[in-house]
Amino acid sequence: MMMNENPADLLPELCVLGGAVLGLLCGMFLPRARQWIVGVLCAAALVAGLVFAGLAARRADMTVFESFVLDPVTHVTRGVVLAATLFVVVLAMRPLRGDRRETEFYVLVLLAALGAVVMGMTSDLLVLVAGYLVASIPAYALAGFAKDAAGTEAALKYYLMGAFFGIFMLAGIALLYGAGRATSYEALGAGPGGVVAVGVVGLLAGLFFKAGVVPAHFWVPDVAQGASRVVAAFVTTVPKVGAFAALYRVAVGFGGGFDLSLLLALVAAATMTLGNLAAFGQDNVRRLLGYSTISQAGYLLVPVAVAGRSGMAEPAVLYYLAAYAITNVGAFAVVVAAGRDEVDGYRGFARRSPLVAVALVICLLGLIGTPPTAVFVGKLLMFGAAVDGGYGWLAVVAAVNSVASVFYYLRWVVPMFARGDEWAGALDRRAAVLAVIAAVGSVVVGVGSGVVLAL
Amino acid sequence: MLSLVIFLPVVAALGLYAFPRPGPRVVSGLWIGAAVVDLALVVAMWVRYGGGIGYETDLRWIPSVRAGYHVGVDGLSLPLLALTALLFLACAVYSGGRSRAFAALFLALQTVCLGLFAALDLLLFFVFFDLSIVGMYFVIAGWGHGDRLRAALKFFLYTFLGSLVLLLGFIGLYLGAEPHTFDMVELSRTPPQVAAPGLVLLAIGVGLAIKTPVVPFHTWLPPAHTNAPAAGSAILAGIMLKMGVYGLARIAMPMLPDAWRRYAWVIVVVGVLSVLYGALVALAQQDLKRLIAYTSVNHMGYAVLALGAAGLGTAHVEAHRLAVTGAVTQMVSHGLITGALFLLTGVLYDRARSYELDSFGGVAGNAPLFAGLLAVGAFASLGLPGLSGFIAEFQIFTGTIGSGGAGGVVAGALAVVGILITAALFLGALRRVLLGAPGELSGRVTDLTAREAVAIVPLLGLSLVVGIVPRFLLDVIEPAAALVVSLVAR
Numbered sequence: 001m002m003m004n005e006n007p008a009d010l011l012p013e014l015c016v017l018g019g020a021v022l023g024l025l026c027g028m029f030l031p032r033a034r035q036w037i038v039g040v041l042c043a044a045a046l047v048a049g050l051v052f053a054g055l056a057a058r059r060a061d062m063t064v065f066e067s068f069v070l071d072p073v074t075h076v077t078r079g080v081v082l083a084a085t086l087f088v089v090v091l092a093m094r095p096l097r098g099d100r101r102e103t104e105f106y107v108l109v110l111l112a113a114l115g116a117v118v119m120g121m122t123s124d125l126l127v128l129v130a131g132y133l134v135a136s137i138p139a140y141a142l143a144g145f146a147k148d149a150a151g152t153e154a155a156l157k158y159y160l161m162g163a164f165f166g167i168f169m170l171a172g173i174a175l176l177y178g179a180g181r182a183t184s185y186e187a188l189g190a191g192p193g194g195v196v197a198v199g200v201v202g203l204l205a206g207l208f209f210k211a212g213v214v215p216a217h218f219w220v221p222d223v224a225q226g227a228s229r230v231v232a233a234f235v236t237t238v239p240k241v242g243a244f245a246a247l248y249r250v251a252v253g254f255g256g257g258f259d260l261s262l263l264l265a266l267v268a269a270a271t272m273t274l275g276n277l278a279a280f281g282q283d284n285v286r287r288l289l290g291y292s293t294i295s296q297a298g299y300l301l302v303p304v305a306v307a308g309r310s311g312m313a314e315p316a317v318l319y320y321l322a323a324y325a326i327t328n329v330g331a332f333a334v335v336v337a338a339g340r341d342e343v344d345g346y347r348g349f350a351r352r353s354p355l356v357a358v359a360l361v362i363c364l365l366g367l368i369g370t371p372p373t374a375v376f377v378g379k380l381l382m383f384g385a386a387v388d389g390g391y392g393w394l395a396v397v398a399a400v401n402s403v404a405s406v407f408y409y410l411r412w413v414v415p416m417f418a419r420g421d422e423w424a425g426a427l428d429r430r431a432a433v434l435a436v437i438a439a440v441g442s443v444v445v446g447v448g449s450g451v452v453l454a455l
Numbered sequence: 456m457l458s459l460v461i462f463l464p465v466v467a468a469l470g471l472y473a474f475p476r477p478g479p480r481v482v483s484g485l486w487i488g489a490a491v492v493d494l495a496l497v498v499a500m501w502v503r504y505g506g507g508i509g510y511e512t513d514l515r516w517i518p519s520v521r522a523g524y525h526v527g528v529d530g531l532s533l534p535l536l537a538l539t540a541l542l543f544l545a546c547a548v549y550s551g552g553r554s555r556a557f558a559a560l561f562l563a564l565q566t567v568c569l570g571l572f573a574a575l576d577l578l579l580f581f582v583f584f585d586l587s588i589v590g591m592y593f594v595i596a597g598w599g600h601g602d603r604l605r606a607a608l609k610f611f612l613y614t615f616l617g618s619l620v621l622l623l624g625f626i627g628l629y630l631g632a633e634p635h636t637f638d639m640v641e642l643s644r645t646p647p648q649v650a651a652p653g654l655v656l657l658a659i660g661v662g663l664a665i666k667t668p669v670v671p672f673h674t675w676l677p678p679a680h681t682n683a684p685a686a687g688s689a690i691l692a693g694i695m696l697k698m699g700v701y702g703l704a705r706i707a708m709p710m711l712p713d714a715w716r717r718y719a720w721v722i723v724v725v726g727v728l729s730v731l732y733g734a735l736v737a738l739a740q741q742d743l744k745r746l747i748a749y750t751s752v753n754h755m756g757y758a759v760l761a762l763g764a765a766g767l768g769t770a771h772v773e774a775h776r777l778a779v780t781g782a783v784t785q786m787v788s789h790g791l792i793t794g795a796l797f798l799l800t801g802v803l804y805d806r807a808r809s810y811e812l813d814s815f816g817g818v819a820g821n822a823p824l825f826a827g828l829l830a831v832g833a834f835a836s837l838g839l840p841g842l843s844g845f846i847a848e849f850q851i852f853t854g855t856i857g858s859g860g861a862g863g864v865v866a867g868a869l870a871v872v873g874i875l876i877t878a879a880l881f882l883g884a885l886r887r888v889l890l891g892a893p894g895e896l897s898g899r900v901t902d903l904t905a906r907e908a909v910a911i912v913p914l915l916g917l918s919l920v921v922g923i924v925p926r927f928l929l930d931v932i933e934p935a936a937a938l939v940v941s942l943v944a945r
Contacts, residue, residue, distance in 0.1 A: 371582035399619040
């Protein structure tokens with residue numbers, strides 16, 4: 001693998017960073033009515049980052065600054081994080097118009113996205129910690145952005161959990177450094193077995209927190225419900241992408257003495273099952289989506305568990321991440337568009353706006369894993385990787401969970417098509433358009449998966 | 456041309472939304488028009504079909520897992536494609552005046568069903584298999600009656616579980632093939648060396664058994680049928696139940712020949728159980744629609760039994776061929792007859808809002824055409840010679856009994872008892888609905904309208920044609936059945 005220290009190889013990240021800094025500076029001087037310019041600036045920075053990321057994806061794999069790997073995992077992480085962030089920024093422009101802290105919102109979103117990308121592309125434990133913090137701290141602030149009771153509670157829970165698992169992570173990395181005398185992933189697993197085992201578990205704790213995986217999942221439903229709708233769309237999507245990319249790298253790089261694969265498989269099974277069971281009773285759609293993202297994290301962990309055992313693991317993780325991101329932001333865009341949080345608030349919605357209702361149906365069926373949406377192909381690869389990697393039982397658990405998930409997703413679909421109810425309320429047109437785009441995108445990525453996977 | 460046949464209906468569905476606010480005439484006209492054109496295209500394909508795999512298209516879809524858009528027709532799929540096009544046309548005619556969304560949903564379902572029977576790639580097959588579940592869920596939940604939401608949810612959960620189990624089985628086949636592929640033609644040519652063939656067959660078998668459905672996986676069927684609209688029931692029973700048996704003949708038998716032969720007796724037992732249990736439970740029904748729903752379990756049981764019998768030993772090739780031919784004929788015959796019967800019960804519900812056998816009586820007096828057609832449908836269903844059911848069931852029994860060993864003889868003899876029970880139950884139902892003193896709701900039953908008659912008569916007419924001159928159908932099926940038998944005997 002080539003090594004170099006050329007900052008131009010990190011152009012996408014520099015674009016995001018530059019957008020955030022420049023946005024903050026501009027925001028200080030712009031009158032409140034014109035703070036939307038910062039939003040446009042940030043969106044432009046993300047677009048530029050996407051373009052550079054696309055160009056970088058055509059080059060051979062290499063490592064820069066001895067700690068950032070440029071390989072398919074990085075390319076997909078960049079693409080998905082930047083695209084999802086762009087989606088959220090555009091989604092936020094209308095609800096935030098004229099807000100006192102409009103600028104701060106965009107800047108925090110960009111910084112959190114930067115942290116997620118760094119987590120996903122690094123191959124060094126210390127840089128991982130830096131990425132973890134950059135991804136986390138802005139997200140805490142975003143969770144409490146509205147300064148209302150629910151948001152404050154969500155932010156506090158999010159922060160306390162994050163700090164708690166962050167400590168584990170730091171301690172784990174310290175142990176791994178002590179045992180292996182290096183912070184590179186390549187040295188992961190060197191040293192005395194017991195110390196390495198404790199260290200890896202600590203490291204995983206932090207990543208599990210970001211990924212919303214059991215047992216570090218408690219913040220997900222609270223933040224999804226308590227934070228503003230746009231923030232909920234962001235924190236249930238973007239940090240997870242970085243976290244899963246990092247988890248995949250750790251799982252591939254780990255060469256220690258104990259069965260990391262089995263541990264991850266058990267956690268995956270627990271995560272998907274708990275997320276599903278908890279989602280059953282929810283009447284609040286944001287909380288429902290929150291638990292649904294936990295179960296999706298469980299499915300995502302399956303190919304991570306068989307990393308290195310099956311050639312299908314890497315495409316499965318990367319494809320599923322992209323599919324999940326587009327589908328999840330689509331579902332949240334519908335929530336933003338409708339402005340309702342209760343399942344019953346969607347009665348008769350299909351009559352008011354058939355197109356958005358169909359978009360939501362596509363997104364929810366997509367999360368179930370119905371063909372020909374993107375998540376279906378993701379699940380197919382996931383099942384294939386699990387069976388190929390010798391975890392047939394895990395594929396069966398995932399299949400049973402998928403069936404169970406039908407139940408609660410349909411609980412949201414059915415009232416929309418209820419006859420005789422008028423849905424009265426304002427529809428956020430921009431969010432509605434974005435929701436339709438996401439739904440169409442999820443089908444296009446699914447049908448065109450051959451093209452996507454070839455990239 | 457085949458792709459045109461498959462996707463024409465869904466394009467027509469989108470076309471419905473090109474009009475700003477179409478009236479019922481426009482909706483109905485476009486729907487029927489698309490269905491007529493599609494049927495005409497299928498008939499043209501049938502006429503020009505020259506054996507083997509015809510009208511093949513093979514495009515790359517997801518090359519990294521070697522899944523393609525691979526479609527084609529042969530003797531197994533062509534009759535089912537024709538049946539699908541015909542039955543959907545009947546439903547289009549029958550459902551005049553329904554809303555745009557209903558028409559669009561049915562057109563989309565037609566694409567899904569045609570695509571499934573034409574698919575020559577496991578992944579493509581699965582995509583259509585799953586979409587059929589979603590489409591039918593919305594038909595039942597949106598336009599059903601009674602406890603429709605509950606029935607629709609049960610249907611979705613149950614059959615979706617089946618589809619995922621099926622998917623795991625497909626992945627097993629995929630990983631067993633060298634190089635890995637989802638292509639059905641390649642997988643049939645060289646059966647994959649699966650690590651645990653019994654387990655893969657179990658997964659595929661259970662997945663398809665839920666759809667078929669066979670005892671004990673049938674419990675979703677009665678509520679789904681009872682609460683679905685008439686056209687939905689006709690499609691569900693007439694087309695979608697075939698997907699299970701078709702999948703067994705198309706996928707399980709050629710791709711897992713050793714496992715199929717080893718566990719053939721299990722399949723025979725399951726088939727016989729379905730035949731007897733379906734018939735006995737149907738006998739006890741007080742609800743005409745549930746009764747017909749349970750006879751579907753019985754009829755599909757014959758087809759499963761025949762496919763199982765084709766795996767008993769390798770000596771009696773002639774009998775095996777006869778059994779498989781009978782199974783495919785049974786699928787077509789059952790589609791025609793049950794489609795017609797469900798549409799007829801829809802007429803009953805339309806007039807009287809009830810399916811209770813005891814609420815009716817003497818209907819033959821005020822609705823002679825309805826009575827006549829119901830009688831023809833019932834006799835066809837119980838296997839009266841001269842109608843298609845007889846041709847199918849005769850071949851199945853002969854094939855099963857001749858398939859070698861005492862097992863085949865016992866299974867065949869037991870299955871014949873099923874015919875006896877269905878005869879009893881249909882005659883009883885006819886007597887209670889059509890003859891005797893008028894029941895409390897009989898007065899409401901007026902005779903068929905011209906539209907309803909145009910929808911139903913051709914189905915039963917074709918059943919009669921197949922019953923009298925079956926060669927045109929059997930000539931297509933027999934070579935394909937012989938191929939399946941030779942693949943199983945490898």
